[in-house]
Amino acid sequence: MIRTSRMLAAACAMLCAAGAPALGQTAPSLAPYFTPAASGATGVDEDGFIRRWMLLEPIAKPNRTNQLFTSDYVRKAFSEDRPTSLSSKLPTDGQTMTHKGASLTWHALDAAQWDAKLFYFAAAYGKPTYGVIFWATTVVDAPRDMPDSHLAVGSNSASMWWLNGKEAAALFGDRRMVMDDVVSPALGLKKGRNVLQGAVINGPGLSDFAVRFVDGKGQPIRDLKITLR
């Protein structure tokens, strides 16, 4: 979400890949928004939000304005900038890859809040914060088959999400963060491992996302375990 009139200056920021703040600014770090993911499984938070994620350092994707984020544009962008290894196996912490000439690293992190603040994730690693595509993966371990489970997503800005390889939710346009912005049809979490993957695209905005599973009444599903493997 961005004031379009202020886009020109912001465009400079994205093209300059400004990750480092100026003097007098808060020094970039994962804290207070992320900590390295602990080993083993964790639960969702009290509201059902998934906080454990494997995040890929951002792929540079200059966008003149978030108003460009039509469904065609976003689908094409995610298709062109999808990590090639994502379809075959899950990434691991510290795994690096080269995408369009840039070396990018996956990081296993626990979000300290209900949303994963991607802007600060990127800044902490000295990466571009504007004009970017982020990829995220996690594994949802369901204690039983849950046919009436729905994926509820909010993101800044546009995003797409896939559960067990199938498209589950898509948020197009210049999105701002609002919890449960888009709620998928019943997806049917299966007992055991369910792989959730997502991608977020943004121009000069404060990128983040928030994801949880809700039941048919919109209530959070809390008895899920989250791993990254």
Next chain:
Amino acid sequence: MNSKLIAAAVLAGIAAPVLAQSNPVAQMEGEPWIHDPSTIVQSDGRFYTFGTGKGGLVSSDGWTWASGPVRPGGGVAPDVIKLGHRYYVAWAVGGGGMNGGHKSDVKIMWTKSLDPASKDFGFHDVGTVASSDGFEINDAIDPAFLLAEGRLWLSYGTYFGAIRMVELDPKTAERLPGNQPVDIAIDMEATALLHREGWYYLLGTHGTCCDGPNSTYNIRVGRSRSPLGPYVDNFGVPLLKGGGKLVWGSNGRGRGAGHFGLVDLGDGVEKFSFHYEADMDRSARSVLAILPLTWKNGWPLGQENLRPGTYEIQSERGGALQLAVDEVRLPWSWTGFGAPKEPVKPVPDQTLEQNRTVWPLGAIAVDMGAYQVRPNQHWTIEPVAGAGGWFGAPYVKIVIAGTSRALAATPSGDVVAVPQFTGAPEQLWRIDMLGDGTYRIIPRNTPDPMKPLALAAVGASTPRLVRFDPASEAGKWTFRLP
């Protein structure tokens, strides 16, 4: 041309005139060009608002606006509050993504007059009351004041992370010593604060601004029992998680609504100022707008002005405003209540020509009676070009439908229908929507526009112009389609 194309062409042909009749912005004559208008305040008998950049707008009637006000400092999205004899102005320097950054300061200054020609005009610096360092999850711009329960609050922030609240000294507008900012929402712009009946309301703008007719700006609200939150919307979604109930957005020829400001006209009449990102009748420029504000289940809700059209004007006392003329009966023969013996067929309404056969030639008294869908009970209301308006509401003429016979105020406070509308002040009316969705009807020539006379049901059948009393139902009217 195949059938689909024909259908599309027909639809296009229909759609164009329908849209042309959609609610016009129809507001604010003069030079209403502004973005991020501050809360409108009165100084030296005139009304002022300031916007992003230098300067602002001034008006004597809330309808015709002109440039001319002076506000040093530039910057974005100021707000103004009057405390005692001083007008405090908060504004932001830097941030907003300008130059790619979010390093900004909210500054405050005061003056005893907003009129540059006044001897009391002159700004004095209070200092910086809030800042963002350019990297933290806040952008210290878009400040908004609230004085409530003896305490002075200031909200600020934008799409870049948190909306924050700080407390200021109500005597100096300086930040209270030791006060720490509190996050109260995320991802809003141009916040505003209200306090009403024990609730604190945080309003702000969602969507994208500054893209002309493509802007998606819309005004949202959450409420809390504490000024420091938690603010939630009508679905219980915290504003810290993106919630917000819609107050107003694009409408008619206005696209993208942002930067709410309360306009309290007294008598319980509230309106709100804001800007449309694009007035489609004015080169899609950003313009000042003022519309009615109502309340529903404790939530503020923006409303349109009454659309031009033909209405029954119904008193809350039960009668319909009408020409006080003899009844012209519809032809009718009693045949009992049983099943009709003849084929059922429609019965035509009474025509204007049939009804007006009993009308006197001169002025006709106006009273109220049981609504019978008669031509002497139908009034056509439309704005009068060049007649001006009052705080977002144009002056209108109210004539018997199909005629130019116009509702007019008399010096004695009665109302009559004169044979011909001439545009005289006593034939011009302003229609204010009230907080409960009813309306009051005020003659343009009321002695004091802020404490106006209004049409009231002083008897079950008698309307008269009396001082409007918000505690009484007598001065409340609804407009119903015939």
